[in-house]
Amino acid sequence: MAQKTVLFKHLEQPEIHRLDVYRDAGGYGALRTAVNDLAPAEVTQMVKDSGLRGRGGAGFPTGMKWSFLPKEYDTSYLVCNADESEPGAFKDRELMERNPHQLIEGCLLAAYAIRARHAFIYVRGEYLAIKELLDAAIEQARQAGLVGERIFGKDWGCEVSVYRGAGAYICGEESAMLDSLEGFRGFPRLRPPFPAVRGLYGKPTVVNNVETLANVPHIVANGAEWFKSTGTEKSPGTKICSISGPVNRPGNYELEMGTPFRYLLEDCAGGMAGGKSLKAYIPGGASAPMLPGDCQDVGIDFESYPAAGSTMGSASFILFPEDCCIVFAQLRISEFFSHESCGKCTPCREGSRWLRQMVERIEEGGGREEDLPILLDVTDNMVGKCFCALGDFATSNIVASIRHFRHEYEQHIRERRCPFRPHPAAEPLLQIAGVA
Amino acid sequence: MTRVLSDEAVAAIQAERGRYPDPRSALLPALHIAQNEVGWCSADAIEDVAAVMELPTSDVEEVVSFYTMFYEDRVGSYVMEVCKTVPCAILGADQIIGHIADRLGISPGGTTPDGMFTLLRVECLAACHRAPVMQVNSRYYENLTPERVDQLLDLMRRQAELRRGQAREAPLPPLIGRVEAV
Ligand SMILES: Cc1cc2nc3c(=O)[nH]c(=O)nc-3n(C[C@H](O)[C@H](O)[C@H](O)COP(=O)(O)O)c2cc1C
Ligand code: FES
Numbered sequence: 277m278a279q280k281t282v283l284f285k286h287l288e289q290p291e292i293h294r295l296d297v298y299r300d301a302g303g304y305g306a307l308r309t310a311v312n313d314l315a316p317a318e319v320t321q322m323v324k325d326s327g328l329r330g331r332g333g334a335g336f337p338t339g340m341k342w343s344f345l346p347k348e349y350d351t352s353y354l355v356c357n358a359d360e361s362e363p364g365a366f367k368d369r370e371l372m373e374r375n376p377h378q379l380i381e382g383c384l385l386a387a388y389a390i391r392a393r394h395a396f397i398y399v400r401g402e403y404l405a406i407k408e409l410l411d412a413a414i415e416q417a418r419q420a421g422l423v424g425e426r427i428f429g430k431d432w433g434c435e436v437s438v439y440r441g442a443g444a445y446i447c448g449e450e451s452a453m454l455d456s457l458e459g460f461r462g463f464p465r466l467r468p469p470f471p472a473v474r475g476l477y478g479k480p481t482v483v484n485n486v487e488t489l490a491n492v493p494h495i496v497a498n499g500a501e502w503f504k505s506t507g508t509e510k511s512p513g514t515k516i517c518s519i520s521g522p523v524n525r526p527g528n529y530e531l532e533m534g535t536p537f538r539y540l541l542e543d544c545a546g547g548m549a550g551g552k553s554l555k556a557y558i559p560g561g562a563s564a565p566m567l568p569g570d571c572q573d574v575g576i577d578f579e580s581y582p583a584a585g586s587t588m589g590s591a592s593f594i595l596f597p598e599d600c601c602i603v604f605a606q607l608r609i610s611e612f613f614s615h616e617s618c619g620k621c622t623p624c625r626e627g628s629r630w631l632r633q634m635v636e637r638i639e640e641g642g643g644r645e646e647d648l649p650i651l652l653d654v655t656d657n658m659v660g661k662c663f664c665a666l667g668d669f670a671t672s673n674i675v676a677s678i679r680h681f682r683h684e685y686e687q688h689i690r691e692r693r694c695p696f697r698p699h700p701a702a703e704p705l706l707q708i709a710g711v712a
Numbered sequence: 713m714t715r716v717l718s719d720e721a722v723a724a725i726q727a728e729r730g731r732y733p734d735p736r737s738a739l740l741p742a743l744h745i746a747q748n749e750v751g752w753c754s755a756d757a758i759e760d761v762a763a764v765m766e767l768p769t770s771d772v773e774e775v776v777s778f779y780t781m782f783y784e785d786r787v788g789s790y791v792m793e794v795c796k797t798v799p800c801a802i803l804g805a806d807q808i809i810g811h812i813a814d815r816l817g818i819s820p821g822g823t824t825p826d827g828m829f830t831l832l833r834v835e836c837l838a839a840c841h842r843a844p845v846m847q848v849n850s851r852y853y854e855n856l857t858p859e860r861v862d863q864l865l866d867l868m869r870r871q872a873e874l875r876r877g878q879a880r881e882a883p884l885p886p887l888i889g890r891v892e893a894v
Binding site for chain 1: 731732733734736737738739740741743744774775778779780781782796797798799801802803834835836837838839840841842843847850851852
């Protein structure tokens with residue numbers, strides 16, 4: 277189990293973003309095969325057989341999602357989730373920047389499988405440059421007859437549009453994304469009905485993450501068995517892992533599923549910078565519970581992290597060094613969720629704000645002994661009671677940081693100050709900025 | 713007759729309306745177009761967008777106030793949005809924010825009196841591997857240090873004249889370019 281290049285072809289072929297280079301490397305061959313030789317249901321079956329699971333965080337089986345569409349319908353849509361707003365995540369960005377045609381081919385294959393004639397790629401608002409790059413790549417593909425009417429001369433055709441959000445984490449939640457795409461505030465929708473039945477413009481819709489869709493051309497080209505030969509039984513394939521924090525080589529690394537975290541940290545990222553030790557890390561972006569730094573033998577896959585008390589999520593690893601204040605880190609996490617709560621439901625809107633205010637008070641030295649049980653009580657009243665998963669996400673690190681680093685909270689409360697101040701990198705300019 | 717949007721902007725919004733099964737989908741693109749031209753989502757800009765989109769003004773206002781990238785207040789010509797989320801925070805984001813605030817003599821959220829710079833603290837920009845990070849007018853500047861920030865501020869000031877009257881999202885002049893990873 278180690279590094280393996282499937283999606284990151286640009287590491288071997290830096291020019292792969294060009295249509296001619298992509299095609300010379302076999303690109304759009306899977307689409308040609310599918311459109312010429314396979315029925316849409318056969319493409320879905322292949323993806324089902326491959327065991328591909330969604331890379332957006334939840335790990336839902338992709339082929340199964342595609343087969344949830346009703347038997348009969350006149351119009352359907354494919355939506356690619358390129359919102360990538362989870363703190364710590366920056367993998368979809370590289371997939372799009374370095375190899376846009378891989379994603380476009382994946383979108384077309386998925387659209388073909390569900391007989392959609394319009395695919396949307398929803399990019400976060402900050403990805404202006406990526407939108408421009410994708411627009412250009414789509415235009416090239418159109419000139420080559422790969423996008424638009426009558427692809428490969430067949431009856432089926434598909435339009436691909438890039439839609440730019442405008443700064444809202446909640447729009448990464450698939451039903452909120454659909455509202456946003458329709459030109460509204462991005463509020464999550466009540467389910468059922470699920471998007472597969474009533475999605476974009478009320479039509480059957482599949483929403484998939486960028487990395488999920490980027491895998492599809494490889495599965496169609498090489499077969500389900502080939503895909504299953506990599507990774508673990510329940511998490512086949514590779515995973516792009518984003519690693520950030522004070523490591524020597526932060527970045528994205530494509531690893532075979534099941535590879536231990538230690539390999540990512542030591543062999544890929546070159547270990548901790550400056551010889552510091554690892555105090556804690558988050559494996560799946562800010563919404564995934566943090567783990568103590570010594571949990572390094574956990575395999576990077578959908579099963580191992582839940583067993584270790586967290587989730588793999590989008591495999592966005594955030595590392596905290598020995599001199600990092602966990603309460604300060606938690607404050608920034610709580611600020612994020614409080615800012616990003618969409619406000620639709622009360623437990624999330626009010627709860628995320630209370631959590632932030634209490635952690636802020638503790639970090640600033642005004643914490644009280646009874647604050648910790650109150651924090652946990654607030655999380656109890658949020659988990660499973662919010663309209664969408666954002667509410668749960670807002671609680672996960674409160675619970676995990678108190679579980680693993682209760683002594684740091686207690687020290688803040690006892691000493692009536694943050695024992696880590698000045699924070700190594702964060703101060704002393706805090707005051708000047710009017711932030712503290 | 714629109715008040716602040718140019719004919720080109722109106723035409724661009726009309727074209728967007730034709731690209732979606734439901735023209736309402738063009739609202740976010742329309743607001744990007746309007747803000748790019750006007751600089752922020754002013755009441756006049758919102759009314760213009762509402763007129764072209766054939767929507768009530770209140771519908772447009774509701775959407776503007778939901779998304780953080782649509783500015784409800786006037787901003788400077790250069791909007792410096794510095795990420796303060798956890799990976800950037802443990803690698804010196806607050807130092808960068810403090811440095812910019814110090815140099816410009818403003819607090820986060822503020823705009824310089826000459827209307828040139830606005831400083832904002834924002835959430836994760838999906839470039840955590842190149843922390844600390846900021847966007848200036850929707851372009852990335854990464855691996856920031858106080859020295860790099862000074863260089864950028866200098867270059868922006870010098871180039872501001874050339875940019876006068878240009879769209880906000882036009883790439884910064886080549887002299888500034890992208891701050892590459894070290
Ligand atoms: C608050 C919230 C934010 C989310 N953000 C993202 C995101 O940025 N990108 C993403 O692919 N999925 C995100 N998801 C998951 C999506 O709702 C959805 O499960 C996913 O796009 C499905 O694609 P997949 O099956 O290919 O993983 C988010 C979910 C929630 C609840
Ligand atoms: S935390 Fe700053 S870019 Fe992600």
